[in-house]
Amino acid sequence: MVLRSASAGPVLSSSYARILAKAKAKAKAKAKAKAKAKAKSSFGGAEFELAPAPWEEMRELHLLSHPLNRARAFAWENLGIPAPPDPDFTLHEIADLRAKLTALYDMPMRRAEILDQVSSDQITEILRPLGISEDGFPATIGLIATILDMAERVGYIYKRKFSRLRPNQIAPDLRPFLDNPPHESYPSNHSFQMYCVAEVMARVLPENPGMSELFYVAQRVAENREWAGIHYASDSHAGRELARQFSPYLYLACRRQMRAALREWLQ
Template sequence: MSGNDSIAPVEGGFSHFLDQYRFKIAGDDVLPCAATDRPPIVLETKLASGAEAMVMAAGVASAVMSAGVLNKASLNKNKNKNKNKNKGGAVHSGSGSGSQSSLIPAFELRRLHTSPSPHAFTAARKFTWEQLDIPLPPGPDVTRLETTVMLSLQARDRERSRRKEDIEREATLDVSDFTKPLGIDGISGFDQTEGLFQSILTACEYVGLIYKAKFNRTRPNQVEPRLRLMLPNPAHQAYPSNHSFQCHSIAFAFNAILPEHPATEELSRIARKVAENREWAGLHYPSDTNGGRALAQRFQPYLRDAFMANYLAAQREWL
């Protein structure tokens, strides 16, 4: 961009800027669309409504997805299979941005961008949540030791058989895996909590794929061919474990809604069990599990900020 094209400070914050302008992603850069492609500037404080808002939200989400890290088939596995069981139809988020059945919570994901900057496209160029400081995956020597541990798990046929049913069921995470322990599965009055959990599963699936592509760690059986998998390898990298990331994110979110509630420990136990079952299945190293939990811990402030309206709506159901 030339000196004449410098961008003035953003009035109304970065979210307002994203409501007014479209941008595109080219490699590692976020660039403004051509002037002829931009929607007209409307100096209003409220968000665009109706179809126009959905078009802009979809444009932002599709631009990010074009980076090649989004596996749509993988995201589809987390779509709530029981979405029609909820009383009164789909669950609407606190921000009014969509329903529980939405594949991508586009409005909330958009808020994951950096905070306001004097130069908005500079702020958009790097997403701070892509740069979180989590442990690096171990090197070759530790990786080899981890495969030895996994071979020892494989030799425990009785325990492996005991876990088989859970492993197969947990291959596709569902909101009921977390609402049943809370005693609210299928009970009216907790639609916002269920909707929040579903949105977290979807958003963390998306974010986790970005980190997997960054670290590009191969699956355990590609290092140790003697490992017998209980499920096919997913079509993406190993580190960090998305199952660990998603499940621990829900536990952290519920703790933020109701600090020190006894159910938080139960959700944490479920998160550990689901993540460990992926190790027993031969799909993840133990360090993948730890990496997923570390990412959930570091990512939770960004998740809470992006879904704040949903957090508050869910909290009201419990108070």
């Protein structure tokens, strides 16, 4: 049961507080396990732990080959997505998140779905509409993994640019279902990454009947971050718009992988 205080903020019952604590612990454990698995590389039959390369340092490495571009950076760092909404609209968005978090108490299936999507490597969510598994189509899976990784790094650039606070950093009485990630809110990287995959795969396989569902999956993943209380709706919309504008750069950068993926489907 979720009670309400006189200030209209949600007061969690002890049972829901326990659900919330378990959910956050499970989310942390799952994210840590997936991050560890992602960081492992096989070499000569042995496994080594590889620390993920910091995105800012990787950007600096690329800029070394384009020193004259430093002042204006790369074109894809300056795409025209709108700035976050003003404070008044943000308060309306927080009210919507508060209502969603209250309703989430009675939605165990959605809570489970949110936990399954904790990691940004949504390979299973993506492969299901395509009708394939992780055991086949290696070029397609490699392309998807590359898009997710590239979009994650680009998304951090825009997050740093806008530096929007998370919802409960503005409204401390808000109790998110998941802990805040350690970076800014706008745009949503989950939204951006998933829509980037949908945009590129629609280019590779435009006649595949699963394409419309793939865009739905991207929307669902983005919305679930709102239901979890860690993203505003405008974060999700910005992620989708950024994907629309950034995807032409992915078509160029990933053109060889896109052709290799297409060949798998033509065999």
